[in-house]
Amino acid sequence: EPEVTQTPSHQVTQMGQEVILRCVPISNHLYFYWYRQILGQKVEFLVSFYNNEISEKSEIFDDQFSVERPDGSNFTLKIRSTKLEDSAMYFCASIRQGVGEQYFGPGTRLTVT
Amino acid sequence: GQQVMQIPQYQHVQEGEDFTTYCNSSTTLSNIQWYKQRPGGHPVFLIQLVKSGEVKKQKRLTFQFGEAKKNSSLHITATQTTDVGTYFCAGPKGSSGGSNYKLTFGKGTLLTVNP
Numbered sequence: 001e002p003e004v005t006q007t008p009s010h011q012v013t014q015m016g017q018e019v020i021l022r023c024v025p026i027s028n029h030l031y032f033y034w035y036r037q038i039l040g041q042k043v044e045f046l047v048s049f050y051n052n053e054i055s056e057k058s059e060i061f062d063d064q065f066s067v068e069r070p071d072g073s074n075f076t077l078k079i080r081s082t083k084l085e086d087s088a089m090y091f092c093a094s095i096r097q098g099v100g101e102q103y104f105g106p107g108t109r110l111t112v113t
Numbered sequence: 114g115q116q117v118m119q120i121p122q123y124q125h126v127q128e129g130e131d132f133t134t135y136c137n138s139s140t141t142l143s144n145i146q147w148y149k150q151r152p153g154g155h156p157v158f159l160i161q162l163v164k165s166g167e168v169k170k171q172k173r174l175t176f177q178f179g180e181a182k183k184n185s186s187l188h189i190t191a192t193q194t195t196d197v198g199t200y201f202c203a204g205p206k207g208s209s210g211g212s213n214y215k216l217t218f219g220k221g222t223l224l225t226v227n228p
């Protein structure tokens with residue numbers, strides 16, 4: 001069964017450093033999402049991406065965040081200057097159409113020290 | 114903005130007991146989805162409910178969507194240790210849907226089962 005993959009599984013970085021989290025969505029999917037989950041809390045929407053552009057972003061997704069789909073398969077989330085409060089699990093998700101089941105990747109645990 | 118509330122936050126049961134989690138949205142939903150997240154895992158889709166008053170069953174799991182499409186419940190009959198995890202409800206933005214279905218998740222109910 002096709003699945004969403006994410007790398008790395010765990011990223012440790014120092015405050016102020018840039019990180020790039022990578023995702024490979026399911027190949028025939030058209031809508032892509034990033035969510036984050038602070039330990040023990042709910043899953044929070046960050047951004048959605050369709051047709052090579054951001055379709056919606058949350059208030060969490062400020063100027064320090066950016067997304068890209070550079071080559072038609074990878075979908076990346078960049079945090080330019082990480083803060084301690086960026087420590088969380090980041091999940092990528094994809095969906096073929098706009099409605100229905102979202103397929104989540106296994107997540108990247110980001111730890112900012 | 115849209116809020117999705119879930120209760121209880123935690124539920125501990127003895128194996129074999131039933132379990133129910135409840136979800137309420139501040140706005141009418143076009144559909145509601147349920148996800149399960151095992152400890153250390155990622156959200157995995159369980160089901161989507163679309164119609165007012167809809168009831169769906171998956172083996173020991175029963176899902177309901179309220180008549181007003183603002184609340185939902187998940188009931189597990191005779192829990193097993195494999196049911197352990199956090200159960201989230203999630204609603205799409207707005208009541209009319211659209212082409213972009215960002216999900217607003219509830220805080221989830223963490224179910225633990227004592228064997």
